[in-house]
Amino acid sequence: MIIWYILLLIIILMFLALVSSIRIRFSLEHAAKKLWVSYTLLGVILDLTTKQGTVTIAKIPLYRFDMKRPTRPEKKKKRKFRFKLKPSDFRVAYLEYFRSLLNKIRIDSLDLRVDGGFSDPYNTGRTCAFYWAAKGIFPRLMNHVTFNPDFDREDFDFYGRGNIALRLCHIIRFAGRILFEKLNKKIPQWYIIRRKGESYG
Numbered sequence: 100m101i102i103w104y105i106l107l108l109i110i111i112l113m114f115l116a117l118v119s120s121i122r123i124r125f126s127l128e129h130a131a132k133k134l135w136v137s138y139t140l141l142g143v144i145l146d147l148t149t150k151q152g153t154v155t156i157a158k159i160p161l162y163r164f165d166m167k168r169p170t171r172p173e174k175k176k177k178r179k180f181r182f183k184l185k186p187s188d189f190r191v192a193y194l195e196y197f198r199s200l201l202n203k204i205r206i207d208s209l210d211l212r213v214d215g216g217f218s219d220p221y222n223t224g225r226t227c228a229f230y231w232a233a234k235g236i237f238p239r240l241m242n243h244v245t246f247n248p249d250f251d252r253e254d255f256d257f258y259g260r261g262n263i264a265l266r267l268c269h270i271i272r273f274a275g276r277i278l279f280e281k282l283n284k285k286i287p288q289w290y291i292i293r294r295k296g297e298s299y300g
Contacts, residue, residue, distance in 0.1 A: 209243035215255035
């Protein structure tokens with residue numbers, strides 16, 4: 100009997116974990132820029148002005164850390180593996196899944212303004228084009244975001260406030276759909292390779 104109670108408790112906790120939301124709040128002002136990320140009782144506070152972070156449990160500070168990168172002596176650069184995306188990696192279904200995920204975001208308040216640009220004006224222009232394309236594809240979210248390109252700058256400034264939330268179950272569903280698409284594409288290839296191997300065996 101006790102085992103059934105334990106199993107029931109585990110199921111209830113798993114259900115509550117799935118329906119709980121990951122909440123993101125931010126305040127980006129000239130004097131102070133802060134970001135809050137919370138899930139159930141856990142939370143992380145990032146002070147982007149002082150580069151300090153705090154991990155909290157039930158809003159009680161538990162651990163503080165420094166976000167500044169320590170200065171290290173320069174070393175000989177090693178060749179790193181670079182992941183390259185192929186055109187075949189992008190599918191219309193993925194865009195539809197992503198749009199469905201963004202539609203699940205609960206927007207309590209959101210007003211974000213981005214000013215600036217890249218050192219190369221071409222990249223600034225591309226970013227501006229992507230921004231207007233995103234406004235057409237994801238209007239519910241992007242209508243709260245304003246991008247002011249500056250072709251004479253080499254950095255970005257972010258201003259505004261926001262409070263949004265997304266349930267964990269929607270994130271898991273999005274990841275599961277992408278994984279299913281990948282497996283659905285790879286499994287037939289593995290089967291063909293295996294069959295060819297057996298024919299030569």
